[in-house]
Each structure stands twice: as C-alpha cells, then as structure tokens.
Amino acid sequence: MIIAIDATSIGSGLGGDETLARGLLRGLARAVRAGDQVLVLAAHGAELPREALVDPAFAVERVTRRPGAVHFTLTMPWWLFRLADRGLRPDVVVATTHAPVRSPAPVALLVTDLSFRHVPDAYPAATRARLRLLIGRQVTTAAAVLTISEFCRQDLIATYGLPPAAVTVVPLSVDEPSPVDPPVRADLRRRGVREPYLLYLGNLHPRKNVPRAIAAFRRLQREPDAALESLQLVVAGRAWFGSSAEASAAAGAPAGAVLFLDRVSDAEREALLRDAVGLVYLSTFEGFGLPPLEAMARDTPVLASTATAIPEVCGDGALLVDPRDDGAIVAGMRRLVADGDLRERLVRAGRARVAHYGPAATGAALYGALTAVAARGATTPRGAHSPRTRLAG
Incomplete structure (x- = not known):
C-alpha cells in the first residue's frame, strides 16, 4: 500500500495540529508492513519524528508552507499528481481538516472536532463560514472520515448524516517523557x-x-x-x-x-x-x-x-x-x-x-482505516452521497 500523508502542520506553531501529525507518523511507523510506502509532505525546516527520517518505508518531500487556501488548492494537488506522474500513485491520501481540491487517489479526511458548529461565537465569522462550508462538503466526499474520539465520531455521524461505518476513531498518542534540560x-x-x-x-x-x-x-x-x-x-x-x-x-x-x-x-x-x-x-x-x-x-x-x-x-x-x-x-x-x-x-x-494512548494504538487504528480504503478502491464513504459529488481526479 502506498500512503500519502500531509504533515505540513509540523513546525507551523499550531501546537495541537503539530502533535497530531507527529503522532500519525509515529503510529504509521509502527504499523506499516513489508512493501508499504509512506510518502510525507513536510515544510522546509520542520523537525519530523525520527521514525519518519530513518524508516526506509518513508520518503519525505519538502515544500514551502503556504496559507491554507493555497496549500489545499495548489500545493497538495501539485504534489499528489506529481507523485502519480512518477509512478507513485497513492492508494490513499491522509489530509487533516480540509481535503485537497483535486486528488488522483481516495482521501481519508481527519476532522478533529466540530466546535465551529457547536460554539460558533468562538470563531471569527469568516473562519466559521469556511469551516462550515468546506468540512460539511468534504466529509461527504472523502473515501473515509477519521476522527480522534468516539465523542467526535458520534457528532460527525449525527451532524452530517454519515454512515457509521464511514467514520473511524484514530486516537491521539502521547509522547514519551524526556529528561528535563x-x-x-x-x-x-x-x-x-x-x-x-x-x-x-x-x-x-x-x-x-x-x-x-x-x-x-x-x-x-x-x-x-x-x-x-x-x-x-x-x-x-x-x-x-x-x-x-x-x-x-x-x-x-x-x-x-x-x-x-x-x-x-x-x-x-x-x-x-x-x-x-x-x-x-x-x-x-x-x-x-x-x-x-x-x-x-x-x-x-x-x-x-x-x-x-x-x-x-x-x-x-x-x-x-x-x-x-x-x-x-x-x-x-x-x-x-x-x-x-x-x-x-x-x-x-x-x-x-x-497506557491506552501510545503510537501502537494510533498506528493500528490508522493503518486499519487506510487499508479498508485501499481495498475498496472507492472515493466516497459507502452510501454517503451520489457519484456526482465524488472527488475530482
């Protein structure tokens, strides 16, 4: 299986998003099998987990970090289609919060929470409108929806009418303590x-x-x-x-x-x-x-x-x-x-x-969800919508 994962949040200063991305990479390093490839998109200068740098299954491509609108409309699609042109068409693409506007492969979209719907006053109007519009559309066009807790899974199912089988919990993982400097x-x-x-x-x-x-x-x-x-x-x-x-x-x-x-x-x-x-x-x-x-x-x-x-x-x-x-x-x-x-x-x-929240648990849940997407070869959650709304590409 060839997995493409967007890890450009690492080094962005968005602490929670960075921790999430690092945990996904560490988890995949525990879960991948012989013959798998993990293609990582990362920002120049970002310090990735050691596992992503030394594991021969991982290949990292560096790009300049751009604002979200540019990243999801230009940078990610460019990277994914460039991979496909080089004979590295992914079996599944992992994106967080938003999906690339075009993809040559099915997308597993990770949505961390729906606070923008439940506590809308906590967000500026433009941010709230963007999240409501894009996430509302993209969770119904992704090949799989990933989230980080059972609470969020049930919220996604209830809010967007998603089939329960289309939403998978991938728990976050806790970094091991390190000596204090x-x-x-x-x-x-x-x-x-x-x-x-x-x-x-x-x-x-x-x-x-x-x-x-x-x-x-x-x-x-x-x-x-x-x-x-x-x-x-x-x-x-x-x-x-x-x-x-x-x-x-x-x-x-x-x-x-x-x-x-x-x-x-x-x-x-x-x-x-x-x-x-x-x-x-x-x-x-x-x-x-x-x-x-x-x-x-x-x-x-x-x-x-x-x-x-x-x-x-x-x-x-x-x-x-x-x-x-x-x-x-x-x-x-x-x-x-x-x-x-x-x-x-x-x-x-x-x-x-x-003990319940280590890289092994994260990796097992993520790898299982991605394997299911690759096996289906689908571009949408089963029963979520009509073929007319599938991802471009």
Whole structure:
C-alpha cells in the first residue's frame, strides 16, 4: 500500500495540529508492513519524528508552507499528481481538516472536532463560514472520515448524516517523557515561573475557558491558607484571534500570581509539566484533549472538564468538574493542591490511562482505516452521497 500523508502542520506553531501529525507518523511507523510506502509532505525546516527520517518505508518531500487556501488548492494537488506522474500513485491520501481540491487517489479526511458548529461565537465569522462550508462538503466526499474520539465520531455521524461505518476513531498518542534540560528549567525561573504552580497548557481559544480558570484561581488565592497564597498559575499558550479575555481576567492579581508564557517549546513544555503541582484543563468543547494525558504521563495530577470528549479520554485519571461551575472549579483546584490521597490516586490512575494512548494504538487504528480504503478502491464513504459529488481526479 502506498500512503500519502500531509504533515505540513509540523513546525507551523499550531501546537495541537503539530502533535497530531507527529503522532500519525509515529503510529504509521509502527504499523506499516513489508512493501508499504509512506510518502510525507513536510515544510522546509520542520523537525519530523525520527521514525519518519530513518524508516526506509518513508520518503519525505519538502515544500514551502503556504496559507491554507493555497496549500489545499495548489500545493497538495501539485504534489499528489506529481507523485502519480512518477509512478507513485497513492492508494490513499491522509489530509487533516480540509481535503485537497483535486486528488488522483481516495482521501481519508481527519476532522478533529466540530466546535465551529457547536460554539460558533468562538470563531471569527469568516473562519466559521469556511469551516462550515468546506468540512460539511468534504466529509461527504472523502473515501473515509477519521476522527480522534468516539465523542467526535458520534457528532460527525449525527451532524452530517454519515454512515457509521464511514467514520473511524484514530486516537491521539502521547509522547514519551524526556529528561528535563536544566538550562531550560533555569530559564523558565528567570521568566517568572516559581513553584508551587498550577499549569494551563494549550492555546487560548475561547472554548478553552481559560478566563474562568483564572478567575477561580484568584478566588482560591484569597482563601485563608498560606499554602494557597504562595501558589502561582502558569498559562502557557498563544492567544487565538487576538483574544484579551485572559489578560482581563488576571488584571489586578498580585504581581506574578498569574504568569503568561505564550507558546512554549517542547523542552519548556516538558519542564513545565513535570514541575507543576497539577494541570488545569477546563475546556468547554474538546475533540480529544491531549495535555491531560501528557500530564498523566509525567505523574502530574489533572483537574479537567466534564464536557464533550474529555471524560472519555481522561477516565478516572483526572478529577473532573463542570467547567461552568465556578464553585466546583475552586473546590477542584483546592483538592488537587491539598488532598494528598487524591493526588496519589490520580497519579496511579493516570499512568494506567496513558497506557491506552501510545503510537501502537494510533498506528493500528490508522493503518486499519487506510487499508479498508485501499481495498475498496472507492472515493466516497459507502452510501454517503451520489457519484456526482465524488472527488475530482
């Protein structure tokens, strides 16, 4: 089987998309069989997983990263048809969020969530319109639809009327912990990180609910407990769409109590996760939610949301609270910091939870879905639509 996969998100600065693409490549490296080929489209200078660089089944072609409209209308089609002209016509193409407008081979489209439909006010009008129009069309013209949780699978089926057999869950995988680089830890201290601290890790998209987490943290600090007074909240992530709600929520807090780090490197991420008292992840809409699993892999207790896919992913490895209940959030933070028995239980359960989300599981699910597409030789999900709406090519 010849698999073509778009990995140009790696190196883009879009943390979740990068983590997803790296996990898919690592998973495929575990799953491919003798005679398979994995053709990877990557951006110049992007650091790919080692597996994609040393495995003889993988071949990487580098391109200049372009805006999405150019990438899906020009770059990807050019690459795919160029492969076909060289006798490397893929059996299946893996694309994320959007499919190429033309393809010589069936496309497996990976859609991470439908938050643009369920929390539309969290997106600028133009972005929301693009996602609604293109994803709504492309999930019915793809040869297979992939997604990252059973919650998302059921949402896709219900929202777009897709046949259940056409939608497959390919779970994300958690990177193995790596040693902390002492200079990185020292630099974080110079930038204002101090222990003990709670950590939020992820982008500052409105649905991540970070302003509410900040407000709850400030309430917690006002409680008459010296241990809580010294606690810090570190917010590591880049704001989307120019949001200032997080900074507004922190206005008036004691100096250094709430620290914003913007986007952090992988090495900084490792240090922050390992040294935190706990991770706070209170998103109101999530297709998966990888940071809680990353924290669990590093024995860091997690306070997470009861919303959407998060309970499915976290299971009993996190303390779950209603992300819209301010009192429950404050109480959850207090327990996460002060309840030693709870912390020990969460660490044990978290280790067990992480074991379900490795590259082997990702690769097995992805390879199985792609094998089914290649075997059918189809360009659409069975029963999803009429032949007139199939992919061009």
